[in-house]
Amino acid sequence: MNNVIARNVSDKDACGQVAKSCGACGSCSRPTRTPKSEGDKNTPVTTTVNKSMQRSDLDQPASRDVVNRLFDLMRTMQSRGVPYSSWYGQTDAWPSAWEHINRGEDYRPHPGNPDELRIPWFLLWEIAWLTAHTPMKPGSRVLDMGGAGSLFSCYLASLGHEVHTIDLNPTLCTLVERQAKAMKWDLHPQVMDMTRLDYPADHFDHVFSVCVFEHLPVSGRVACNGELRRILKPGGTTGFTFDYANPQSFGRIDTPADVHRQFVEPSGLEVRGNAEFNDNGERYLETPSTFGFGRFTRWAARLHAFSTGSVVRSRALSGRTRYTFGALLMRKPDNRAR
Numbered sequence: 001m002n003n004v005i006a007r008n009v010s011d012k013d014a015c016g017q018v019a020k021s022c023g024a025c026g027s028c029s030r031p032t033r034t035p036k037s038e039g040d041k042n043t044p045v046t047t048t049v050n051k052s053m054q055r056s057d058l059d060q061p062a063s064r065d066v067v068n069r070l071f072d073l074m075r076t077m078q079s080r081g082v083p084y085s086s087w088y089g090q091t092d093a094w095p096s097a098w099e100h101i102n103r104g105e106d107y108r109p110h111p112g113n114p115d116e117l118r119i120p121w122f123l124l125w126e127i128a129w130l131t132a133h134t135p136m137k138p139g140s141r142v143l144d145m146g147g148a149g150s151l152f153s154c155y156l157a158s159l160g161h162e163v164h165t166i167d168l169n170p171t172l173c174t175l176v177e178r179q180a181k182a183m184k185w186d187l188h189p190q191v192m193d194m195t196r197l198d199y200p201a202d203h204f205d206h207v208f209s210v211c212v213f214e215h216l217p218v219s220g221r222v223a224c225n226g227e228l229r230r231i232l233k234p235g236g237t238t239g240f241t242f243d244y245a246n247p248q249s250f251g252r253i254d255t256p257a258d259v260h261r262q263f264v265e266p267s268g269l270e271v272r273g274n275a276e277f278n279d280n281g282e283r284y285l286e287t288p289s290t291f292g293f294g295r296f297t298r299w300a301a302r303l304h305a306f307s308t309g310s311v312v313r314s315r316a317l318s319g320r321t322r323y324t325f326g327a328l329l330m331r332k333p334d335n336r337a338r
Contacts, residue, residue: 138159
């Protein structure tokens with residue numbers, strides 16, 4: 001890992017005690033305004049929260065606050081020899097060439113990132129966007145689906161929340177046990193299929209998932225979202241990120257209508273913020289299976305992807321193979337308050 005010297009932070013702040021400045025407010029001050037952020041409780045944030053990713057989102061005060069906290073946490077875990085998984089869900093010290101290609105030819109590192117090799121700015125955006133736009137009371141019970149061992153789960157636990165994380169990979173669940181013991185976090189792993197959520201009703205204050213849904217078939221996405229209303233407490237929230245406009249054949253989240261059909265409709269939850277997903281047109285990531293060095297190898301890769309059907313054929317031939325991430329925030333209605 002790349003150890004970068006930066007501003008000092010106490011172990012108490014970095015490893016999990018809830019700071020008074022975290023800004024967790026627990027409720028939204030106005031129904032027409034996006035909930036105040038965890039990182040900047042005094043500054044209103046944009047109402048367009050259900051959207052595709054933009055690098056400039058990280059310049060918002062609430063996002064910058066979360067990113068700074070993430071950097072502090074990463075340095076603390078590195079200094080204690082406690083690993084976390086990469087944006088690919090791996091614990092290897094060095095990423096594969098596939099991962100680097102996936103970042104795109106014009107990828108630019110985020111300034112000050114102490115682990116740029118494994119945590120690109122895309123993942124910083126996902127974590128910052130979800131947490132900055134989700135009001136969370138101290139000690140909330142949180143579920144992170146498919147994120148065992150991830151920096152996101154570690155960040156939530158470092159804020160003092162009771163974090164439950166599920167994954168199909170038992171090795172990552174073992175890593176979570178190591179993290180919880182070393183950092184003294186309230187962090188609980190379980191091997192579980194996110195399409196079969198084995199939890200009681202009204203159990204969680206918040207449910208998150210960071211770029212996992214696209215790896216499920218559409219039927220699995222619908223099944224998982226269909227369980228959310230049951231396991232969430234009244235007034236509980238969800239926050240998801242996912243591949244958006246990924247041309248690979250498994251993607252199939254390409255339009256605002258797809259987002260509504262695969263997430264909102266089966267969940268029965270209310271959308272927080274803007275009702276319709278906003279696609280800003282920015283595309284940052286490259287599809288590795290269609291990448292090549294030079295015109296000849298690139299066309300050869302596209303033809304192979306076309307012939308195997310691994311990429312939507314029209315996009316393979318046209319060369320429109322870049323994609324992005326998207327975020328969606330929802331809430332379970334609290335009928336008790338009415």
